Amino acid sequence: MVKRSLQASPAGIQRAKRAFALKGWTQENLAGEVNLKTRQPIWRFFTGQPVDRQIFLAVCSILDLDWRDIAESPPAEFPEPGEGVTSASSNSNPLDIDSLVQQVRSHYRGTIQNQCGFLQLLDINRPVSIDDIYVDVNILEEIVSQQWFEIANLQNLNPTEFDRIGLGVVEQPQIPGLQAVETHSKLRVLGKPGVGKTTFLKHLAIQCNRGEFAAQQVPIFVTLRDFAEECRESGRVSLLDYIRQAWQIAGVPDLSVLKTLLQEGRILLLLDGLDEVLNQDSTTILREIRKFSEKYHKNQFVVSCRTVAQKLQLPGFTDVEIAPFSQAQITTFAQKWFVALAQRNPQTGEAQSRQFMQKLDLPENWQFRQLVVTPLFLHLACWMFHGQEKFPAKRSEFYKQGLDLLLGKWDEAKGIDRDDVYRDFRLPQKLRLLSQLASVTFEQGQYFFEQRTIEQYIEEYLRNLPGALLEPEELQLESEAMLKSIEAQHGILIERARGIFSFSYLAFQEYFTARKIVASHNLRSLEQALGGLVSHITDPHWREVFLLTVAMLRSADSLVQLMKQEIDALVAQDSYLQEFLVWASQKSQTIPSQPKLATTRAFYLALAQPSPTAATFALASTLDQGIVLDAALENLLLEFATDHSRDFAYVNACSEALNNILVMVLDAGFYKSLQQLKDQLPPPSQNRERLQHWWEQNYGAWVEQVRGTIAHYRNIHHPWQFTPEQQQVLQHYYDANQLLIDCLNSNCEVTTAIRQEIEATLLLPQQELEDREWQGD
Numbered sequence: 029m030v031k032r033s034l035q036a037s038p039a040g041i042q043r044a045k046r047a048f049a050l051k052g053w054t055q056e057n058l059a060g061e062v063n064l065k066t067r068q069p070i071w072r073f074f075t076g077q078p079v080d081r082q083i084f085l086a087v088c089s090i091l092d093l094d095w096r097d098i099a100e101s102p103p104a105e106f107p108e109p110g111e112g113v114t115s116a117s118s119n120s121n122p123l124d125i126d127s128l129v130q131q132v133r134s135h136y137r138g139t140i141q142n143q144c145g146f147l148q149l150l151d152i153n154r155p156v157s158i159d160d161i162y163v164d165v166n167i168l169e170e171i172v173s174q175q176w177f178e179i180a181n182l183q184n185l186n187p188t189e190f191d192r193i194g195l196g197v198v199e200q201p202q203i204p205g206l207q208a209v210e211t212h213s214k215l216r217v218l219g220k221p222g223v224g225k226t227t228f229l230k231h232l233a234i235q236c237n238r239g240e241f242a243a244q245q246v247p248i249f250v251t252l253r254d255f256a257e258e259c260r261e262s263g264r265v266s267l268l269d270y271i272r273q274a275w276q277i278a279g280v281p282d283l284s285v286l287k288t289l290l291q292e293g294r295i296l297l298l299l300d301g302l303d304e305v306l307n308q309d310s311t312t313i314l315r316e317i318r319k320f321s322e323k324y325h326k327n328q329f330v331v332s333c334r335t336v337a338q339k340l341q342l343p344g345f346t347d348v349e350i351a352p353f354s355q356a357q358i359t360t361f362a363q364k365w366f367v368a369l370a371q372r373n374p375q376t377g378e379a380q381s382r383q384f385m386q387k388l389d390l391p392e393n394w395q396f397r398q399l400v401v402t403p404l405f406l407h408l409a410c411w412m413f414h415g416q417e418k419f420p421a422k423r424s425e426f427y428k429q430g431l432d433l434l435l436g437k438w439d440e441a442k443g444i445d446r447d448d449v450y451r452d453f454r455l456p457q458k459l460r461l462l463s464q465l466a467s468v469t470f471e472q473g474q475y476f477f478e479q480r481t482i483e484q485y486i487e488e489y490l491r492n493l494p495g496a497l498l499e500p501e502e503l504q505l506e507s508e509a510m511l512k513s514i515e516a517q518h519g520i521l522i523e524r525a526r527g528i529f530s531f532s533y534l535a536f537q538e539y540f541t542a543r544k545i546v547a548s549h550n551l552r553s554l555e556q557a558l559g560g561l562v563s564h565i566t567d568p569h570w571r572e573v574f575l576l577t578v579a580m581l582r583s584a585d586s587l588v589q590l591m592k593q594e595i596d597a598l599v600a601q602d603s604y605l606q607e608f609l610v611w612a613s614q615k616s617q618t619i620p621s622q623p624k625l626a627t628t629r630a631f632y633l634a635l636a637q638p639s640p641t642a643a644t645f646a647l648a649s650t651l652d653q654g655i656v657l658d659a660a661l662e663n664l665l666l667e668f669a670t671d672h673s674r675d676f677a678y679v680n681a682c683s684e685a686l687n688n689i690l691v692m693v694l695d696a697g698f699y700k701s702l703q704q705l706k707d708q709l710p711p712p713s714q715n716r717e718r719l720q721h722w723w724e725q726n727y728g729a730w731v732e733q734v735r736g737t738i739a740h741y742r743n744i745h746h747p748w749q750f751t752p753e754q755q756q757v758l759q760h761y762y763d764a765n766q767l768l769i770d771c772l773n774s775n776c777e778v779t780t781a782i783r784q785e786i787e788a789t790l791l792l793p794q795q796e797l798e799d800r801e802w803q804g805d
Contacts, residue, residue, distance in 0.1 A: 034084040036076050040098035045074060047091040062086045076100075085124060125244075125292050132246050132280055132289065133237065139278040140237040144230035144249050149407060152369070160368040162231050163361045163403075165224055166202040166351040167217075171335070202351050206232075206241060212346040213328055214321060216302075218335040219350035220532060221434055221519040222404025225332035228350065229298045232330060236296050245296040245328060246289055248274075252301050256309040265312050267320045293326025302333035302340060303516060314340055321345075334516060352401035359385055361403065365410045384413050395423050395535060395572075405430055421775040422579045427539040434518045435459075459540075461510075462520060463547065464489050466531065466540030471560075473569070475537070476530045482521065483507040535572070542576035555586070562590045565767070566598070566760040574767055575774055584776040588768065592786050595764045598757060600794045605754060605761075609793035615743050657692040661738050664689065668731045679719070683709050698741035705734055765790055 036044060048058065055067040055074075062083060064070070073079050073087055088095040096102045146155035205228055209215055219225045233249045235241035248271055259265045272286055280286075289295050305313050321329050321344065331342065335349060353361065363381040370377030388397055388409075396419055400406040408429055412420055420426050435458055453461070465485050469477055486507035490498065498506060511529075514521045522532045531537035545561055548554035561577060564570035574591075578584045599605040664685050686706040693699040708730055710722050738744060750758065768790075772783060789797060 032081055033078040034081050034095070034099045034102075035078045036073060036084075036098050037100040038076065040100070041074060041076055044088075044091060044093060044098055047093055048074075051091070058087065058090065061090050082124075125289075125294060128285060128289065129244055129246055129294050132285060133239075135280045136246065136275065136278050137237055139274070140233050140247055140249065144233040144237075147227060147230075152411075156368050158227065158230055158234060161361075161364050162227060163353070163357050163364065165205040165228050166354070166357075167205050167208040168200045168202060168349040168351045169208070170200050171218065171347055171349050200351075205350075206235075208348050209242075209328070209330055212348075213325075214342075214345040215329065216331045216333055216342055216345045216347045217350060218333055218347055220335055220402070220522065222402050223350045223352075224403045225334075225350060226300050227403070229300050229330060229332050232296070233298055242296045242328060245294050247296045247298065249298045249300065252299055252313060253304040253306075256305045256313050259312065259316075260309065265316050267316050290324040290327060293324075293328075295324070295327040297327060297329050299329070299331045302331055310340060314342065318343060334519070335522070353403070353406065358388075358400060358406060361406055362388075362410060365407065366414070369414065380414070380417075383417065384410065387413070387419060393419055396426065399426075399430065399533060399535060404433060408433065424539060424542070424576050424580050427535060427576075431459075431520070431536065431539070434520055459543070460547070461486070461489055462514075463540045463544040465521070466537045467544040470537055470541040470573070475534065476524060476528050479511070479523075479527045479529055482529050483511055486510050538572040539576055542573050542580060545573075545577050546580045558587050558590055561587070562594045565591060565594045565764045568763070571767060574771060578771040578776045579774050582777060584771070584778050585782045588771060588776075588778055588786060589782065591764070591768050591771070592789070595761065595768060596794065596797060598761045598764065602754065602757065604750075605757065606793050606795070608748060608758075609791065610795070611743075612791065613793055613796060618743070657689065658742055658744050660685075660689050660692065661742060662744065665735060665738065668734070679709055680712060695741060698737070701737045701741070702734075705730065705737065 051058075053061075055070045059065075059067040059070050062070070064083070069079055069083050070087070073084065079087075084099065085095050088098055145158055147158055147161060148155050149161070203211075205217075208217075209232060217225055217228060229249065232241065233247040236243075236245055236247035250267070250270070255267070255270050258270060268286070268290075275286060299317065302310075302313075317331070321327075321342075325344075329345070331345065333340070362384050363378065366381040366384065367374045367377035370380070387393060388400070396409055400409045409419070409426070412426065412429070432455075435455055465482065468485055469475075469482075474481075483504070484507070487503050490503060490506060490510075511521065515523065515529075519532050520536060521529055524530050531540075545554075545557040548557045558577075561570070561573065564573075578587055581587060599609065664682075667682075667685070683706060686702060690699060690702055690706070693702065708726070710719050714722070768786070772778060772786065789800060792800075
């Protein structure tokens with residue numbers, strides 16, 4: 029039995045008196061600090077007489093002394109049932125509880141470390157310390173899917189401006205994860221699959237276990253699916269008994285202290301995976317969590333759950349959502365990941381992480397950047413990069429790996445047994461269903477869709493299955509359940525706002541759309557599907573579908589040929605545009621030593637557009653001196669079109685530009701004409717009045733002479749007068765040719781003959797195309 033009174037030993041009295049003297053107080057002062065009405069107990073303390081245990085502990089605490097060092101024959105560390113802390117919990121001294129917390133944690137520390145201190149990353153053959161891989165998460169205090177939006181407002185967004193992870197930039201305020209836990213005593217952490225919910229809870233347990241977070245609490249980590257399974261086997265639903273059993277295994281010497289700590293609010297209870305509990309058990313488990321959290325409301329509760337399962341209500345809990353990784357978090361994760369795998373050679377890991385981030389930031393890898401904002405996909409990207417030191421040449425392979433994780437492998441790795449809402453749907457059937465949903469919505473330009481709309485698409489798919497005999501009402505119920513299952517289990521279709529769904533990543537909708545085309549069941553349906561795809565050649569929203577499809581086809585010959593035919597048809601019926609293409613073709617043939625005439629044609633087509641930019645010249649990446657000269661001349665003429673101040677600086681700039689151009693001119697006649705025009709400019713010594721006179725009398729005519737000379741000798745800068753409609757057609761024509769080149773360069777399977785034929789006939793006018801076809805070239 030724990031003594032109800034304590035007394036100081038002779039040595040303890042001396043230590044207490046020295047500490048008391050340092051305070052400079054009187055005994056009345058110390059009595060006031062301990063909330064005593066008289067100084068009698070203080071006098072008894074310093075004379076070694078028995079003092080009420082609570083007063084003794086309080087005096088030692090105020091004097092910054094360990095009561096065990098002061099007391100005569102101090103009692104055991106843990107009170108027996110009904111004694112000490114347990115029997116006087118409402119008036120207990122904080123030092124008693126603190127001591128109890130530390131003692132329990134010392135016994136439970138190894139269990140928590142073993143339970144939460146390591147992670148088993150997918151495809152990694154050894155566990156990784158959570159400290160080596162964990163990155164602090166941020167929290168969204170507002171749940172995105174609970175906001176009210178009109179679908180028209182979302183649908184009017186330009187998909188080229190979407191943040192492609194979520195079809196919208198995350199603009200809600202964010203706070204650190206630890207701050208959210210400190211702010212709310214009952215917190216439910218929501219998130220999509222793979223965002224790090226379990227890892228966050230394990231990190232909380234480890235930090236609390238070390239006293240670096242919630243230092244006055246004991247962490248308890250419970251995997252809810254294991255708890256539910258135990259309840260089924262035992263026939264008894266008791267979270268208290270489940271925790272008590274874990275403590276008994278951990279070797280806590282007196283299990284009665286569990287209630288004491290719960291009553292005093294000294295437990296950090298971490299309940300992981302509410303969504304992983306089977307439907308048949310969810311009501312029972314929810315009821316037990318509610319009862320437990322209400323009975324022991326002084327404690328700290330954190331529950332993790334996939335976002336879709338927020339409909340499983342937990343009264344009194346605040347819902348928050350884990351935010352996507354920021355650029356800084358991605359960098360930190362990559363650095364930790366590669367160093368962790370390098371094991372004994374951290375320098376190698378550091379170098380690999382830097383290489384990973386450098387390549388991730390390259391423009392051609394922007395699609396990977398959109399997906400790696402969650403730890404699951406970031407891990408997948410690191411793993412694939414680790415094996416090849418580059419990102420997959422075909423993005424479709426990365427998407428396939430990611431979808432395999434979401435559609436089953438992720439749950440299998442965690443040992444989760446989901447409810448069989450899909451009936452007998454296996455992975456191929458799930459892929460076909462999702463491909464059908466993606467294709468029909470993407471074809472109609474639907475990036476967001478109402479819940480009933482997507483359920484009707486699912487109904488249509490189920491109705492057309494072989495042997496489908498469901499009645500209309502059954503079909504509707506089945507489609508509702510299937511939509512919920514796809515959202516809950518895979519996170520591929522998610523609720524963006526109340527009643528409004530979309531694919532979780534626009535990249536997945538594009539991938540499944542491309543997969544639907546490639547998976548056509550026979551040659552005729554494939555030809556029809558490719559023809560339907562090619563009809564979108566001028567729609568920038570379909571660009572990724574083209575690139576994914578051409579990479580997934582066993583042979584891409586038919587697709588690139590159809591694309592070429594569709595592109596040529598864009599300008600075939602416009603005689604003025606054909607005249608323009610003829611000029612570009614003729615001009616390109618005057619440039620010597622060009623490896624590909626298509627490159628030169630691309631340059632001149634871009635050069636002649638109303639407002640050419642650097643991006644306009646992307647096709648013409650190989651330039652010789654002749655093309656550089658024409659570019660310089662075009663820049664000079666563009667300068668003339670700008671209203672400059674009439675001063676010597678501009679005149680000198682024109683003179684300097686002509687000097688630079690003359691260095692590149694090889695034609696004697698052209699050189700002489702440009703030199704003469706340069707000589708007509710006023711000399712630097714000219715005074716302002718004469719400069720003004722020359723400007724007013726000669727500048728306009730001088731510019732026209734320059735233009736005429738350039739058009740005569742270089743056959744550029746003709747006054748093409750395109751209508752707005754023709755300008756739009758030209759832009760579509762140029763962009764579509766760029767897309768065709770990108771497809772050819774996407775590591776697709778195209779025969780050499782087809783590739784060479786397409787490259788040789790890019791941007792040719794219709795007559796030349798027909799002549800080549802007639803000649804069999």
